[in-house]
Amino acid sequence: MVDFELDAAQNAWLAEVRDFLRRNVTPALRSELAEHGQESPGGEVASFRRKIGERGWFGLNWPPEYGGLGLGATYQHLLMREFEYWGVPGPDLTVTSVAPMIMRHGTEQNKTEFLPPIARGELTCAVGYSEPDAGTDLASLRTRAVQDGDEWVITGSKIWNSGAQRATHEWLCVRTDSSAPRHRGISVIMVPVDLPGIEIRPLYAWSGYRTNEVFFDDVRVPVGNLIGEVNQGWTYITGALDLERGALTNAGDLRRALDELIELAGQQRRDGSTPLQTSSFRRRLAQAEADVEAALLMGYEAASLLDSGVIPTVEVSVEKVFTSELRQRIADLAIDLLGPDGLLAYRSAGAPADGKFERLYRVAPLMRFGGGTNEVLRDVIAQRGHGMPSYGR
Amino acid sequence: MLHALFLAECPTSLVRQLRDADRRPMPGRLWKALADAGVFGLLLPEEYGGAGGELSDLGVFCVEAGRALCPTVVHATLQAALAIHLLGAPDQHAAWLPSIAAGKLCATTSLSNARNAAVIAPTLRACPGVDGGWRLSGTADFVGDADLADHIVVSGADAAATRTLGFVVALQADGVHIEPLRLIGGHRAFGIRFDDVQVADRRAVLAGPDGSGLTENTLRRVANAAVALLSLDLVGVGEAVLQRTVDYTVAREQFGRPIASFQAAQHLVANMHIALAAARLAAHSAVFWIGRGSTATHETAIARMHAANAAKSITLDAHQLHGGMGYVLDTDLHLFSERARVLSTLGGGADVAATWLEEV
Numbered sequence: 001m002v003d004f005e006l007d008a009a010q011n012a013w014l015a016e017v018r019d020f021l022r023r024n025v026t027p028a029l030r031s032e033l034a035e036h037g038q039e040s041p042g043g044e045v046a047s048f049r050r051k052i053g054e055r056g057w058f059g060l061n062w063p064p065e066y067g068g069l070g071l072g073a074t075y076q077h078l079l080m081r082e083f084e085y086w087g088v089p090g091p092d093l094t095v096t097s098v099a100p101m102i103m104r105h106g107t108e109q110n111k112t113e114f115l116p117p118i119a120r121g122e123l124t125c126a127v128g129y130s131e132p133d134a135g136t137d138l139a140s141l142r143t144r145a146v147q148d149g150d151e152w153v154i155t156g157s158k159i160w161n162s163g164a165q166r167a168t169h170e171w172l173c174v175r176t177d178s179s180a181p182r183h184r185g186i187s188v189i190m191v192p193v194d195l196p197g198i199e200i201r202p203l204y205a206w207s208g209y210r211t212n213e214v215f216f217d218d219v220r221v222p223v224g225n226l227i228g229e230v231n232q233g234w235t236y237i238t239g240a241l242d243l244e245r246g247a248l249t250n251a252g253d254l255r256r257a258l259d260e261l262i263e264l265a266g267q268q269r270r271d272g273s274t275p276l277q278t279s280s281f282r283r284r285l286a287q288a289e290a291d292v293e294a295a296l297l298m299g300y301e302a303a304s305l306l307d308s309g310v311i312p313t314v315e316v317s318v319e320k321v322f323t324s325e326l327r328q329r330i331a332d333l334a335i336d337l338l339g340p341d342g343l344l345a346y347r348s349a350g351a352p353a354d355g356k357f358e359r360l361y362r363v364a365p366l367m368r369f370g371g372g373t374n375e376v377l378r379d380v381i382a383q384r385g386h387g388m389p390s391y392g393r
Numbered sequence: 394m395l396h397a398l399f400l401a402e403c404p405t406s407l408v409r410q411l412r413d414a415d416r417r418p419m420p421g422r423l424w425k426a427l428a429d430a431g432v433f434g435l436l437l438p439e440e441y442g443g444a445g446g447e448l449s450d451l452g453v454f455c456v457e458a459g460r461a462l463c464p465t466v467v468h469a470t471l472q473a474a475l476a477i478h479l480l481g482a483p484d485q486h487a488a489w490l491p492s493i494a495a496g497k498l499c500a501t502t503s504l505s506n507a508r509n510a511a512v513i514a515p516t517l518r519a520c521p522g523v524d525g526g527w528r529l530s531g532t533a534d535f536v537g538d539a540d541l542a543d544h545i546v547v548s549g550a551d552a553a554a555t556r557t558l559g560f561v562v563a564l565q566a567d568g569v570h571i572e573p574l575r576l577i578g579g580h581r582a583f584g585i586r587f588d589d590v591q592v593a594d595r596r597a598v599l600a601g602p603d604g605s606g607l608t609e610n611t612l613r614r615v616a617n618a619a620v621a622l623l624s625l626d627l628v629g630v631g632e633a634v635l636q637r638t639v640d641y642t643v644a645r646e647q648f649g650r651p652i653a654s655f656q657a658a659q660h661l662v663a664n665m666h667i668a669l670a671a672a673r674l675a676a677h678s679a680v681f682w683i684g685r686g687s688t689a690t691h692e693t694a695i696a697r698m699h700a701a702n703a704a705k706s707i708t709l710d711a712h713q714l715h716g717g718m719g720y721v722l723d724t725d726l727h728l729f730s731e732r733a734r735v736l737s738t739l740g741g742g743a744d745v746a747a748t749w750l751e752e753v
Binding site for chain 1: 506507508509534535574575576577578580582584646647648649652655656657658705709712713716717720721722723726727730734735738739741742743744745747748
């Protein structure tokens, strides 16, 4: 059973995180994030990341032998939820997904080479899984690595490679044995992005968000950059995807969005009217409140299960489906209740909450299909949660 | 015929160009092709150069316009023509309708509230001026296409005689101040302030067929016509997106088979189809009854509720079935999603339309 009450240490942790955010989320950081996302041309985001690294918070739930603080998943959940609430970047997939995989499956060389810089926030990965013809069907990936002496030679391309333009490394899924059954010939290699033969081309999404297509042409990396054992990559990444889904949202951003929306709903729109005067909007806000609170509990439960040693595959699938669809509903409700004012573009003059909800309407679709489509996750819930038969995907 | 016209003259590249331009140009070639095809006179009497058609004919046009993402300045002009036709007398008809029918005049309207089309309280105050003219003051908010239109048809309260009048005002006139509003996806609207604007020409004053002022019922019918026609545009948006989604899922293979062969994908498509069936019938029905002379508030409310929900859910589910391929700007799916969101909001969405059902 989930213990719904935080203990004294967890409460102290929450207070410490909030205090850190109050002191370090400066107007300069906020305006750089609003203007440039995480590209950090003015260095505010980079400096904020350094402060997180100095406190050891990138490795907060890693074991002490890898330089971590040894705190549990609940601590991580609380921190992520607060960071999301404040709308600032916290521990990313490198910390929450890549590093645990290295600890669990990596060679001793992998661990000593990659974990300390990850903990300091100096090594960041773009996750290179999907390819143009290998999306939901990831095991059909074709980017290949061929061993040549003490190097792997990589050729192929990846798509939806978000953050490649600011990452130091590609966490790359490649085919190392094309004769093996498709799940058995896959490996994971850590590839520095500044190597010759790598080309990054931007793709722009509806949200205004940049992702990339990345091309690898005879890129050479030392054999020691292969993670764990050759051809075992599929087991590693499916485990990581479970962790990734849990980390995709802890619903802190949804709590924040709804808090702001409730405040807006009580204020005058351009014509002087107030949304809260309309009963259907009050009803829809109440439903959103109930849903956001349930979403927060789902994140908390997943963290509790992780702390008790269980990988919460079904629970994080539930959380991911629920929060991604809730995010879309909140954005839709916001524009409905603001009316034409809600259509005013992100960062345009006079837009309510600076057009946050107009943007959220465009951001929300990503999380329904990204990180495992909701269709596949519903399969997971039915098949792994209830033992229902597979239909042979 | 319309389908071929839009295919040739309204490619998504044009839509994209108008979306992204700082000062968007008039879509001249498309406009001329539509004018040559008789679209602007479709509904107008033959004596003014029109085809004497029915509102339902315009409804059929709006579905095609939605499918093609036709620039809304076309809709705005059609609505202005309808308003002048319904609110004016022969003098006003003769002054404006021939040039609209010929595609020589581009216009927009502000005759109902952008937040709630059922609110038809006059937008402006109208004070009698010299020589029987009028002076207009006040603001019209979220007006469409005021950057491209030559004239606006706007309502004003004649304070002295406690009646409502309509005015056809040049947007270039002295005292008209236009504030552009940037909306989602390059869509735009305008806040327009009228600062003691002179209307001298009697032919620019709409006071009903007998000159006694505009009735609430007629204004409501004009507002409902706009909502119902734009609901059909939303149906067109939904139809185009449904087709794109079917085409994409049939072509896209994962796990060695088209993703269209998965039941989860088929059920989403079936849901799109069902939502569209409801919206299409409801919106055509509303347009039909308005065309027959009814105010049809009940039918208009139902049309808007179904069309707004259908267009939003269809476009968002289409993003889901397209995955990343529909999320990058290169594939244009967002153009449909943006139009769905805008047209299902202006004049009131499903929550607002539901309140219209309470009045009848």
